[in-house]
Amino acid sequence: MAGLYTATLVSPALLLVGIQWFSLGSDQLALGLLGATGGLLTAVVAWWVTGHGGIVAWFNSTWLAILIPAIGVLPIFAYFIDVVLYLGFSISTLQAETTAHLIGTAGFVLGMAASCLGGVLVYMARRRLVDATIDNGTVSSEWTAGWSRRDRFKLVVSTLITVVVLIGLSIWQLGSWGVITSAIGFVSVVGVSAFVSERTYRVTPAGLELRNESKWLASRRIIPWSQFEGFSVTGDSVVLHRRLPNIDVRFSRRGIATEEAVITDLEQHLHNRNHTTN
Structure with a gap:
């Protein structure tokens, strides 16, 4: 390939x-x-x-x-x-x-x-x-969750505003090339929507596995624990912090059925910056 x-x-x-x-x-x-x-x-x-x-x-x-x-x-x-x-x-x-x-x-x-x-x-x-x-026998926790409603709303709105402004400027300045830029902007919005959608997380000794499953495709990736700088728990989300330019991993607390067990597993590998239980 x-x-x-x-x-x-x-x-x-x-x-x-x-x-x-x-x-x-x-x-x-x-x-x-x-x-x-x-x-x-x-x-x-x-x-x-x-x-x-x-x-x-x-x-x-x-x-x-x-x-x-x-x-x-x-x-x-x-x-x-x-x-x-x-x-x-x-x-x-x-x-x-x-x-x-x-x-x-x-x-x-x-x-x-x-x-x-x-x-x-x-x-x-x-x-x-x-x-x-990853050996499936070493998975200590597994759950499925997406971004919290508040985080999802802020990201989608900011992306839409940015894309609309860029499309307007490109069509005004580039003419026919702006059509191609518009298509790229549309793909960006679709990509953001997929980025904040639900995915399955699994805690393993090697790192955190992220799995996106759909009707036709199931993608998997692993993020080693060494790439994280710790995690924090807010009122509606759990955020795993990463060094820039990497993007933090976050998911809604609502999607976790056994939250205490997940937090305990994360603490085995990462520093808990701030644990609130709202």
Whole structure:
């Protein structure tokens, strides 16, 4: 999967350089070279990853998990003008489309594919890491909860305001590019909604496991205890504090059926900053 992800991102750029360098003008040859380059990159990266199993742990980072799918957006921006020109020339026949425009269009499509593949890659790597780290027999506490209603409301409202302002500015300043920015803003709102939704937490000796389950997919990740700086209990939430730029882990106290047992388990691994029992 890592090889295919890399190939979808890098192959069009390499081929565009080759087209300019060698003045290629055959669409069939260019598409064949695109496929060959992608196949070679897939094989090389897959071989390298196989020999470096420790790379799986990298995907446990929140920011890397966001960055990998997001990188696929870059080709969408970079090749957007090629798509417009290729379609425009093909429909109007005023000017023959070039091989570079064809590969740019392919790069645009592959960029969207790379975003999807990046998400799948993160999902597979995290699941593999959890399966290798956690023994179900060592789980001391398990519960399912989401953010408290107050925290959820504040985050969603602030995100909506930020996205609406950015979309307005982008459409005003960027014109047609603002449409793409609007789509990214919509995805951000959906992502925030998923971020604050209910998930299952499990306390293990290796760390805190987080599991998101849906009808079609069940994602898992583990956060080592060393990444936390302690935890606190407020009137409606439990907050596990993390060093910046990581985001704190929080969940509503309402979702915990055995709150005292969970707090006791957390205290075995983390410093309790402030324990209130409102």
